[in-house]
Amino acid sequence: MTVSFEVVEDPARAAAAMMLSAALGGGEIVLAGGSTPKAAYGQFVTAIREVGFDASQTRFWLGDERCVPRGDKLSNFEMIEQSLLKPMADIAEPVCERIKGELGPEQAADDYERRLREAGPPRFDLVLLGIGPDGHTASLFPDQKSVLERSRLVVGVPEAGLEPFVPRVTLTVPTLAGAREVVFLVSGSSKADAIAAAFGPGSEPNPHVPSSMLAPEAERITVLMDSDAAARIDVESGRAR
Numbered sequence: 266m267t268v269s270f271e272v273v274e275d276p277a278r279a280a281a282a283m284m285l286s287a288a289l290g291g292g293e294i295v296l297a298g299g300s301t302p303k304a305a306y307g308q309f310v311t312a313i314r315e316v317g318f319d320a321s322q323t324r325f326w327l328g329d330e331r332c333v334p335r336g337d338k339l340s341n342f343e344m345i346e347q348s349l350l351k352p353m354a355d356i357a358e359p360v361c362e363r364i365k366g367e368l369g370p371e372q373a374a375d376d377y378e379r380r381l382r383e384a385g386p387p388r389f390d391l392v393l394l395g396i397g398p399d400g401h402t403a404s405l406f407p408d409q410k411s412v413l414e415r416s417r418l419v420v421g422v423p424e425a426g427l428e429p430f431v432p433r434v435t436l437t438v439p440t441l442a443g444a445r446e447v448v449f450l451v452s453g454s455s456k457a458d459a460i461a462a463a464f465g466p467g468s469e470p471n472p473h474v475p476s477s478m479l480a481p482e483a484e485r486i487t488v489l490m491d492s493d494a495a496a497r498i499d500v501e502s503g504r505a506r
Contacts, residue, residue, distance in 0.1 A: 268464050268486045270498055276489045277304035280450050283391060283487075284309045287446075291322035292390035295436070296349075296361075297403070297443065298329070299395045301452045305448070313353065320357040323348075328394060328433035330364035331425075332373060339429055340366065370421025370432040373482040377434060378419040386418060389444035396449050397427055398400035399460045400474035403441065404433035412472045415439055438475075443464065444483035449486065454493040461497035464488060464503035 273279045284305065287294050298303065313320055325345070333339045342363045363379060365373050381387075382495045405412050406426025414420050418440045422433035441447060448485055451460060462468060463476035464486070470478045482485060 267490065268385050268480060270488045270490070270495065271462075272490055272492055272495045274491070276450050276491055277301050278308050279489050280305035280310035280393060280448060281312055282326055283446075283448060284393075285312045285316075287391040287491045288313070288320050288323040290316065290390065293326065293387040294324045294360065295328045295389050295392040295393050295441070296345055297393045297450065298344060299450075301450050302371050302393055303344055303348045306345065307352070307391070307448065310349060310352045314356065318357075320353065320359045324360045325359060325361040326381075326387075326389070326436075327362065327364045328392065328441065329433055330373070331369075331404075331429065332366040332370050332432040335363075335365075335395045338430050339431065342366075343424065360502065364434050364435075366434060370423050370434055372423040373434045374417075380419060382416050382456075383441075386440075390446070392444040392447045394441065394447065394476075396451055396456055396459050396461055396476050398455045398467070399427060400462055400476050401426060402419040402449070403477070404435035405475040405478075407471075407473045407475060411435065412438065412478055414476045418472075419485050421435075438478045439482060442479045443481065445484060447479060447483045447486045449488045451488060451490040451494040453491070454496055456490070456494045457496040457498075460488060460490065460494060467497060 412418045414437045462474045
């Protein structure tokens with residue numbers, strides 16, 4: 266496993282370039298919710314227009330979803346549809362496998378797991394993730410049993426560990442870590458301590474810091490962050506400050 270740190274002025278732009286690289290190979294890409302990923306999706310659409318690329322052979326998956334009705338403003342898919350799928354609809358029709366959060370955490374998890382297994386399950390080319398100030402990623406929250414799940418690809422999360430407090434569905438640690446590349450997309454000083462706790466020197470897999478659980482299982486992890494998020498990391502040495 267290799268963890269690399271990249272401090273960039275615009276993490277969203279850097280992530281969009283990585284998405285384009287994966288898409289050019291007809292890749293399988295896992296998408297994240299959040300404002301920085303949303304910006305990356307907009308820049309990805311701009312990039313494929315500039316190069317004239319038809320992304321119809323790319324398949325997108327969701328890393329997690331909230332159990333809300335389809336179209337709800339809290340839905341990750343709703344954000345992805347508005348920022349990625351609809352803006353590129355006139356030039357490409359990629360497949361995006363939606364988590365049916367309206368079914369509730371357990372039934373939605375079973376449905377998504379079935380579809381993943383029917384698909385191979387695929388080895389994802391790129392997984393985009395965020396990290397919370399508490400170290401959570403996707404909907405894997407500190408000290409919840411879902412962080413330790415190893416037999417399932419997907420699990421329901423009846424109680425969220427952070428606002429908004431609605432049930433969730435999430436890919437599990439082994440499912441996320443099995444990708445060819447895992448990218449944490451991070452902006453802001455509120456994430457600096459979490460980055461250091463998950464990936465700094467002396468960090469070990471710890472269910473209290475769910476992001477850290479991917480490190481020993483992933484082939485490659487890249488932490489794309491702005492200077493504020495990197496405040497606790499010496500990027501050249503990988504050591505915490």
